[in-house]
Amino acid sequence: MASGTDRRPIGLFDSGVGGLTVLSALMDRLPAESTIYLGDNARAPYGPRPGDDVRAFTLECTRWLLAHDIKLLVLACNTATSQALPEVRAASSVPVLGVVRPGALAAAAATRSGHIGVVATTGTVGSGAYPAALGEVAASLHVTQLACPRLVPLVEAGAREGAEVDHAVRGYLGELMEADPAIDTLLLGCTHYPLLRPLIEQAVGPRVAVVDSAFSTALAAEDLLDALAARAPDGGAATNLVYTTGDLAAFEVVADRIFPGALPGVEQAIVTAD
Amino acid sequence: MASGTDRRPIGLFDSGVGGLTVLSALMDRLPAESTIYLGDNARAPYGPRPGDDVRAFTLECTRWLLAHDIKLLVLACNTATSQALPEVRAASSVPVLGVVRPGALAAAAATRSGHIGVVATTGTVGSGAYPAALGEVAASLHVTQLACPRLVPLVEAGAREGAEVDHAVRGYLGELMEADPAIDTLLLGCTHYPLLRPLIEQAVGPRVAVVDSAFSTALAAEDLLDALAARAPDGGAATNLVYTTGDLAAFEVVADRIFPGALPGVEQAIVTAD
Numbered sequence: 001m002a003s004g005t006d007r008r009p010i011g012l013f014d015s016g017v018g019g020l021t022v023l024s025a026l027m028d029r030l031p032a033e034s035t036i037y038l039g040d041n042a043r044a045p046y047g048p049r050p051g052d053d054v055r056a057f058t059l060e061c062t063r064w065l066l067a068h069d070i071k072l073l074v075l076a077c078n079t080a081t082s083q084a085l086p087e088v089r090a091a092s093s094v095p096v097l098g099v100v101r102p103g104a105l106a107a108a109a110a111t112r113s114g115h116i117g118v119v120a121t122t123g124t125v126g127s128g129a130y131p132a133a134l135g136e137v138a139a140s141l142h143v144t145q146l147a148c149p150r151l152v153p154l155v156e157a158g159a160r161e162g163a164e165v166d167h168a169v170r171g172y173l174g175e176l177m178e179a180d181p182a183i184d185t186l187l188l189g190c191t192h193y194p195l196l197r198p199l200i201e202q203a204v205g206p207r208v209a210v211v212d213s214a215f216s217t218a219l220a221a222e223d224l225l226d227a228l229a230a231r232a233p234d235g236g237a238a239t240n241l242v243y244t245t246g247d248l249a250a251f252e253v254v255a256d257r258i259f260p261g262a263l264p265g266v267e268q269a270i271v272t273a274d
Numbered sequence: 275m276a277s278g279t280d281r282r283p284i285g286l287f288d289s290g291v292g293g294l295t296v297l298s299a300l301m302d303r304l305p306a307e308s309t310i311y312l313g314d315n316a317r318a319p320y321g322p323r324p325g326d327d328v329r330a331f332t333l334e335c336t337r338w339l340l341a342h343d344i345k346l347l348v349l350a351c352n353t354a355t356s357q358a359l360p361e362v363r364a365a366s367s368v369p370v371l372g373v374v375r376p377g378a379l380a381a382a383a384a385t386r387s388g389h390i391g392v393v394a395t396t397g398t399v400g401s402g403a404y405p406a407a408l409g410e411v412a413a414s415l416h417v418t419q420l421a422c423p424r425l426v427p428l429v430e431a432g433a434r435e436g437a438e439v440d441h442a443v444r445g446y447l448g449e450l451m452e453a454d455p456a457i458d459t460l461l462l463g464c465t466h467y468p469l470l471r472p473l474i475e476q477a478v479g480p481r482v483a484v485v486d487s488a489f490s491t492a493l494a495a496e497d498l499l500d501a502l503a504a505r506a507p508d509g510g511a512a513t514n515l516v517y518t519t520g521d522l523a524a525f526e527v528v529a530d531r532i533f534p535g536a537l538p539g540v541e542q543a544i545v546t547a548d
Contacts, residue, residue: 002360086276095501105493109383112483137493209386219379219411220497227369227498 004231009034009239010221011065012076013058016044017156017254018191019076020242022099024259025194025218026074027240032232033225034239036068037076038269041246045152046079047123058084059091061245064271070094071230074221078120078190078213082129095224099191102220103213104133107187108141110209115142115182117208119172120189122147130189144180148172148190155192158257166199173203185209195258243269278505283308283513284495285344285368287335290318291430291528292465293350294516296373298533299468299492300348301514306506307499308513310342311350312543315520319426320353321397332358333365335519338545344368345504348495352394352463352487356403369498373465376494377487378407381461382415384483389416389456391482393446394463396421404463418454422446422464429466432531440473447477459483469532517543 010030012023016039023037040046040061046054058080062073073096075081075088081098089096107116118130125147134141150168159165177183186208188194194212201210225231232238242264244251255263284304286297290313297311314320314335320328332354336347347370349355349362355372363370381390392404399421408415424442433439451457460482462468468486475484499505506512516538518525529537 002363089276089500089503092503096503097501101497101500105497106379106383109380109485109490112480206386211383216383223375223379223494224498224501226363226375227371229363229366229370 002226002231003032003234004229005233006071006230007034007232007236008069008071009036010072010074011068011070012037012074013061013065013080014039014077014191015046015079016041017251017258018152020255020258020263021191021194021214022074022076022217025214026221029218029222032234032236032238034232036065036070036241037243038065039244039246039251040271041244041251043245046077047121051083054079054083055087058088060271062088062092064269066093072097072221072224074217075099076191076217078124078129082124082127095228097217097220097224099213099217100129100133102216103187103189103211104130104137106216107185107211108134108137110211111141111185113182113184114140115144115180115184117176117180117183117186118143118145118189119148119176119186119193120145121152122149124189130187142180142182144176144183146172146176146179151196152190152192155195155258156254160195161199165196169196169199170203173200177204183208185211187211188213240264242266245269245271276500276505277508278503279507280345280504281308281506281510282343282345283310284346284348285339285342286311286348286350287332287339287354288313288351288465289320289353290315291525291532292426294529294532294537295465295468295488296348296350296491299488300495303492303496306508306510306512308506310339310344310515311517312339313518313520313525314545315518315525317519320351321395325357328353328357329361332362334545336362336366338543340367346371346495346498348491349373350465350491352398352403352465356398356401369502371491371494371498373487373491374403374407376490377461377463377485378404378411380490381459381485382408382411384485385415385459387456387458388414389418389454390459390461391450391454391457392417392419392461392463393422393450393467394419395426396423398463404461416454416456418450418457420446420450420453425470426464426466429469429532430528434469435473439470443470443473444477447474451478457482459485461485462487514538516540519543519545
């Protein structure tokens with residue numbers, strides 16, 4: 001809505017490619033805003049790593065982004081958000097958003113039965129970040145989580161439809177809905193899952209609202225820029241930069257499977273400890 | 275969730291007493307935060323006034339709040355939000371939240387049918403602020419508004435239940451639901467209406483989710499303080515100050531009807547043009 005004068009980019013961090021769904025939602029909602037995305041593919045996935053490593057790597061990468069004169073930092077990564085958000089906020093000179101709270105707020109608003117299902121990676125489920133965030137919004141919510149470890153590899157292999165991924169999605173969601181048939185809201189707690197949204201919506205049927213943290217986070221970024229009067233000018237030339245700490249060709253192969261043809265060129269980032 | 279070190283108060287502005295529901299939600303969600311509330315009762319209600327007056331008065335009052343070293347400014351007033359938010363943001367040295375967008379986001383998340391009803395004062399309905407904010411979240415939403423001019427006087431007269439207010443609520447909501455029977459989400463677009471929530475929920479029945487801008491705004495304030503790492507310390511001594519530009523005794527009479535026994539003492543504020 002608002003037009004402003006702050007042309008500095010929004011920084012987005014993810015351990016790998018999943019946060020590109022958040023970038024995509026941001027570019028869609030805020031076309032006038034420049035962005036700079038960093039994927040720490042050299043050390044991905046973060047899920048199996050100890051919390052101290054996740055925090056140290058996330059702080060290194062967000063320092064790299066802060067050195068690029070960003071106005072807002074988005075942890076576009078469920079693992080980094082659930083394990084390192086307070087530390088990143090304490091170390092950041094600019095406001096910091098994670099992906100967990102915006103999704104939790106939308107899910108809490110969406111449910112009527114008070115029964116919410118959360119699908120995520122094994123690491124995010126284990127962190128308890130979504131049940132904690134939902135519990136902070138309303139103590140009365142019933143939250144049932146399910147780890148869906150087969151979905152990220154399928155998405156990264158390019159599967160968006162077809163028997164194999166459909167079978168996996170239906171299997172997971174059938175198990176979740178059987179665990180709590182009163183679930184009327186499904187929170188996608190992994191940045192890869194919005195890419196499977198059509199399959200997921202078919203699997204759960206129209207009675208269940210599907211809430212996507214990537215979209216909710218883009219709305220939260222919009223709100224934050226507005227509250228701070230820090231929007232870029234409308235009609236300005238936005239630049240969208242994507243960096244990876246890992247192998248460029250490998251990143252592009254996976255990223256192209258996720259966003260065919262829509263990604264800016266990818267550059268190499270060198271991230272160092274202090 | 276987070277504990278911080280920023281003890282500065284949150285400033286809240288309303289044309290009168292309605293914003294006390296936002297103050298109440300904030301005090302409930304953020305008991306460690308100090309607050310300072312200013313009601314411009316000397317010039318209330320703002321609804322019938324020309325936009326230029328609303329903007330001038332709102333800027334005068336928010337300057338008064340900013341002079342009290344606040345860390346966040348909340349326009350706890352639908353009229354001020356819909357008519358003066360961009361001007362206040364441009365003039366403010368601290369982040370500014372309005373009540374319209376948080377309610378709109380929650381309603382957009384809550385609806386399944388895509389049909390949302392908005393009840394508000396005549397002025398807020400006429401401003402089109404809620405349809406505009408809902409349209410920004412999702413262009414596909416169908417929004418039906420209804421002005422309910424009898425409700426504010428009833429609330430300010432102390433009516434929270436009983437035949438007269440129940441009849442008024444049922445009459446308005448019956449008319450709204452008849453205008454669009456597909457409405458499944460009702461947005462309370464006036465800061466007084468949360469006080470009638472039990473009656474409103476009974477009138478619309480369990481199929482319709484009731485979304486309250488006051489609560490949504492308190493959640494948004496929480497998010498903003500967290501993103502900025504600007505929370506007060508947990509367990510600190512929060513102070514909650516309430517000022518009015520109008521008659522103290524009259525303010526207290528109405529405020530006590532709304533929040534019996536729960537209000538801090540009210541002080542006189544002198545607000546001047548530049």
